Amino acid sequence: MKRLNHKLLSYSYFLQGSKRYNRVKSFLSDLLENDEYPYKKYFDFFMIFIILSSVTLLVMDVKQHIPSWLDNIDLYFITTIFILEYLLRMWIYSDIHKIIIDEHDECKYFDKEVNWFSLFLKIVKNKWAYVTSLSAIIDLIAILPSYRGLRVLRVLVLFRAFKMLRYTKSLTGFLYVLKNKKFELMTLLTLSTFFIFISGIMLYVFEGDNKNPNIHNILDAFYWALITISTVGYGDIAPVTSEGRMVTMLIIITGIGLISFVTSIIVSSFNERLGVLREDRVVQEVGKKKKLTVICGYGLLGRLVSQGLKKNGVEFVVIDKNEEMTTLASQAGYHAVCANSTKGEVFEKLGINERISHVLCLTSDDIENAFIAINVKSLNEKVHVTARCSDDEIAMKMKCAHVDQIIMPEEIAGMMGAVYAGEPVAFEALLSIIEEKEKTQIDEVAITQGSFLDNKMLGDVDFEKLRLILLGVFKYSESFKLGEFVFNPSDEFVLNAGDTLICIGYSNAVSNLKRKM
Amino acid sequence: MGKAKNIILFGFGSFGKQLYKKLRSRGHNVKVIVGFDDYVEMESDASADIIRINITKNDDILALNLDEKESIFYCVMNKTANNLFLVLTLKSLYPNANVIANSNSKEATRKLKYAGASSVIDLYEATSRRIVNVLTKPAVSMALDEIIYNQNDLKMLEIKLKENTFLEGKYISEVKFRQMGIILIAIIDKELGYELIFTDHKINHKLDAGDILVIVAKESDIRKFQEMLEIKD
Numbered sequence: 001m002k003r004l005n006h007k008l009l010s011y012s013y014f015l016q017g018s019k020r021y022n023r024v025k026s027f028l029s030d031l032l033e034n035d036e037y038p039y040k041k042y043f044d045f046f047m048i049f050i051i052l053s054s055v056t057l058l059v060m061d062v063k064q065h066i067p068s069w070l071d072n073i074d075l076y077f078i079t080t081i082f083i084l085e086y087l088l089r090m091w092i093y094s095d096i097h098k099i100i101i102d103e104h105d106e107c108k109y110f111d112k113e114v115n116w117f118s119l120f121l122k123i124v125k126n127k128w129a130y131v132t133s134l135s136a137i138i139d140l141i142a143i144l145p146s147y148r149g150l151r152v153l154r155v156l157v158l159f160r161a162f163k164m165l166r167y168t169k170s171l172t173g174f175l176y177v178l179k180n181k182k183f184e185l186m187t188l189l190t191l192s193t194f195f196i197f198i199s200g201i202m203l204y205v206f207e208g209d210n211k212n213p214n215i216h217n218i219l220d221a222f223y224w225a226l227i228t229i230s231t232v233g234y235g236d237i238a239p240v241t242s243e244g245r246m247v248t249m250l251i252i253i254t255g256i257g258l259i260s261f262v263t264s265i266i267v268s269s270f271n272e273r274l275g276v277l278r279e280d281r282v283v284q285e286v287g288k289k290k291k292l293t294v295i296c297g298y299g300l301l302g303r304l305v306s307q308g309l310k311k312n313g314v315e316f317v318v319i320d321k322n323e324e325m326t327t328l329a330s331q332a333g334y335h336a337v338c339a340n341s342t343k344g345e346v347f348e349k350l351g352i353n354e355r356i357s358h359v360l361c362l363t364s365d366d367i368e369n370a371f372i373a374i375n376v377k378s379l380n381e382k383v384h385v386t387a388r389c390s391d392d393e394i395a396m397k398m399k400c401a402h403v404d405q406i407i408m409p410e411e412i413a414g415m416m417g418a419v420y421a422g423e424p425v426a427f428e429a430l431l432s433i434i435e436e437k438e439k440t441q442i443d444e445v446a447i448t449q450g451s452f453l454d455n456k457m458l459g460d461v462d463f464e465k466l467r468l469i470l471l472g473v474f475k476y477s478e479s480f481k482l483g484e485f486v487f488n489p490s491d492e493f494v495l496n497a498g499d500t501l502i503c504i505g506y507s508n509a510v511s512n513l514k515r516k517m
Numbered sequence: 518m519g520k521a522k523n524i525i526l527f528g529f530g531s532f533g534k535q536l537y538k539k540l541r542s543r544g545h546n547v548k549v550i551v552g553f554d555d556y557v558e559m560e561s562d563a564s565a566d567i568i569r570i571n572i573t574k575n576d577d578i579l580a581l582n583l584d585e586k587e588s589i590f591y592c593v594m595n596k597t598a599n600n601l602f603l604v605l606t607l608k609s610l611y612p613n614a615n616v617i618a619n620s621n622s623k624e625a626t627r628k629l630k631y632a633g634a635s636s637v638i639d640l641y642e643a644t645s646r647r648i649v650n651v652l653t654k655p656a657v658s659m660a661l662d663e664i665i666y667n668q669n670d671l672k673m674l675e676i677k678l679k680e681n682t683f684l685e686g687k688y689i690s691e692v693k694f695r696q697m698g699i700i701l702i703a704i705i706d707k708e709l710g711y712e713l714i715f716t717d718h719k720i721n722h723k724l725d726a727g728d729i730l731v732i733v734a735k736e737s738d739i740r741k742f743q744e745m746l747e748i749k750d
């Protein structure tokens with residue numbers, strides 16, 4: 001026993017440390033469960049194809065006999081895949097070796113012998129939780145039709161169609177709506193069952209005694225009641241006595257009421273859900289992006305920044321807690337989410353650790369901006385946070401919270417105003433360059449490895465011919481992101497890959513140079 | 518750098534205060550005028566020279582004896598409506614005055630321009646431009662920081678050429694601006710009207726008295742350059 005114990009434990013540790021085992025397991029769990037894994041899509045398509053073909057075989061089998069090789073494919077190949085999938089899902093659901101290690105550690109801590117029975121029970125309990133989950137049950141039922149002994153089981157192939165829900169996300173939204181309105185729908189169901197019950201019995205009492213040749217038993221009467229109350233009205237069973245017609249009139253009127261009631265409940269539930277669905281769509285869409293900027297607050301400033309970012313092709317999402325604002329943002333064609341940006345949830349949904357590179361806090365309230373900034377920084381310190389602020393004191397506090405950049409609109413505009421007082425012409429020049437109102441603009445060009453400017457002395461480069469004014473160069477250095485700004489470098493200055501040129505010139509001239517890089 | 522100007526600042530809200538600080542740090546003379554019911558936080562800016570008047574009354578403004586030729590008017594009231602009305606008042610009293618106003622939207626900018634403001638500073642436009650620049654052109658925004666916002670010796674300024682300087686009659690390409698540590702960005706050539714021309718265009722301008730040069734340079738180089746300009750040919 002002791003030896004077995006030791007062997008099992010060392011094997012568990014071996015699995016824990018095995019790179020290959022973990023790689024295979026994480027690959028499979030990505031493939032089966034992770035919606036963001038790019039190859040999951042192909043797996044899903046494959047499964048849907050298999051399901052559809054097995055359902056098609058079921059339908060074809062009704063009228064004409066399908067060839068036995070096709071039946072064999074259905075029996076062996078598809079079933080094998082389903083069983084494999086079922087087992088794999090069970091496998092990746094949890095790690096047995098972790099349970100063993102945990103149990104062992106715990107026993108060691110309390111100086112107890114490992115109880116094999118309770119350990120076994122724990123493992124079984126853990127996997128049982130998977131087996132009893134709804135999706136696993138459907139998966140299991142979908143395997144059953146392969147047993148050819150019972151004809152009825154063939155219909156269970158349709159459970160394979162249910163399995164498809166697993167592979168398509170949009171359908172689950174509908175189920176959610178039904179779940180959400182469970183109480184209302186249950187009430188209505190009870191009510192209509194009651195009506196069907198009552199009117200069915202009434203009709204049977206009035207016409208069941210051979211007055212109506214179509215009503216043979218009470219089941220016929222209930223069937224008639226359901227067909228009538230649902231306003232379908234096949235007419236295969238129709239009342240013949242005046243008492244029966246009275247009952248009919250009554251349940252037709254209640255039927256109309258019930259139907260419209262059900263419709264309105266489902267519609268309103270969809271409306272409620274619409275916001276969430278839209279949000280999910282936004283999250284899904286931005287999930288494909290590699291780099292994402294988040295704008296918190298869609299006020300005056302948020303709007304202008306959105307415009308600017310859109311023009312420059314930066315991918316961004318707008319978050320505002322006010323629904324009107326997010327509607328405005330969506331109307332303008334931006335991705336917008338209505339959420340409270342002082343909470344972590346929305347940022348986690350958008351992928352704070354994977355793709356969010358910048359967060360801009362642009363609400364009109366300084367304190368809220370500080371709050372958002374701290375929220376983001378506490379989630380992931382590496383995200384670059386820019387916060388708008390109008391108060392010097394709050395700006396100090398933001399600096400304490402390591403906000404990367406604090407933007408004070410009053411300060412920026414104040415500086416502009418002050419520049420204007422001294423140098424109105426210089427100011428106009430600057431403004432038209434910065435605002436890109438004319439074709440002349442200021443831009444940056446990074447020198448790439450092996451380009452025609454790499455390793456060249458500045459004196460040898462004819463900027464006049466390039467139609468550019470060179471303002472300065474950011475010398476590349478390892479420690480800084482951009483390095484030191486060298487204004488008006490001399491002719492002996494040597495350019496290297498990684499340096500960034502700051503030029504003023506026609507947009508064409510700048511893009512020309514960029515193309516050459 | 519440039520000569521100290523007389524500035525009349527109408528309004529002392531959060532923006533007005535910032536503007537006041539920046540103007541003072543550049544050595545301009547600033548007179549602050551606010552309405553009677555405008556709330557002014559005094560503590561840190563006790564040094565400010567604040568006059569309270571009824572800003573909607575023509576007589577009150579006229580009583581201040583403002584010199585329209587020698588001063589620049591800044592209208593930075595908190596409310597756009599007040600600001601607009603103030604610009605209108607000032608323009609009706611002093612048709613030739615140089616009036617600058619702040620705004621918070623394109624709408625307001627259009628109205629203020631129509632009312633006669635010679636230049637309008639859009640608070641949010643400028644801020645958003647900067648935020649976008651930081652994201653899309655980080656190097657450019659850092660360079661601009663060095664030149665405009667940071668208080669270091671790199672400056673952007675304009676120089677009006679006087680009579681008989683050493684530049685008189687020379688073409689731009691003949692002057693070695695770069696070797697003097699100066700980057701010439703744009704000029705206003707008097708012969709071509711008052712349009713601002715950027716020097717990246719391949720037009721070789723002849724410099725005359727009255728032309729305005731827009732340059733970026735280090736303070737020491739600017740001083741040298743100005744001394745050179747003082748020496749008459």
